Amino acid sequence: QQNVQQSPESLIVPEGARTSLNCTFSDSASQYFWWYRQHSGKAPKALMSIFSNGEKEEGRFTIHLNKASLHFSLHIRDSQPSDSALYLCAVRTGGYKVVFGSGTRLLVSP
Amino acid sequence: DTTVKQNPRYKLARVGKPVNLICSQTMNHDTMYWYQKKPNQAPKLLLFYYDKILNREADTFEKFQSSRPNNSFCSLYIGSAGLEYSAMYLCASRQGQDTQYFGPGTRLLVL
Secondary structure, eight states: OOOEEEEOSEEEEETTOOEEEEEEESOTTOOEEEEEEEOTTSOOEEEEEEOSSEEEEETTEEEEEETTTTEEEEEESSOOGGGOEEEEEEEEOSSSOEEEOOOEEEEEEO | OOOEEEEOSEEEEOTTOOEEEEEEESSOOSEEEEEEEOTTSOOEEEEEEETTEEEEOGGGTTTOEEEEEETTEEEEEESSOOGGGOEEEEEEEEOTTSOOEEOOOEEEEEO
């Protein structure tokens, strides 16, 4: 049974700071990894995904995956107030089932 | 258009009464999901349709029903709502191995 945990639960950072969000998973057979972002009152929206060990950068966002340590993370460079949202990590092992973490609520203060 | 729509956005139901929530997508995705999300908890998968095949999670098997009359629509049906059903219900769709696209959710309050 896949267990996905996120840390921290909430985070307040000043504008311009670097933010790091963490996600651990329990099933070593996991193959697909996502970060979703949900602004208040809106649908969760996929932010980034990674399918193999290493790093992937898209603009101010970097996702890092280490399958051996059952860990992946999201790093936000130069955090902006518009980045304030609930961040959900998600893991899929194979089939159609995706397991989510409980989320990290990020607040970027101007 | 990658929009997933959900109706209604807010639903007030009485204990013991049925609830029917609707989801639609026009992306011709083969898989549609329903999740239940409570505050400070992870979205919990309730069930999903792959094409016309319904898969329900074991721990919620008897609590939720669903139908998918065509590729675009998927409903979530609660036969007799209890207080514990109060939550946000999120619908998502996906094609193949691609990313899931979520709707804005239906907030259900059972009194």
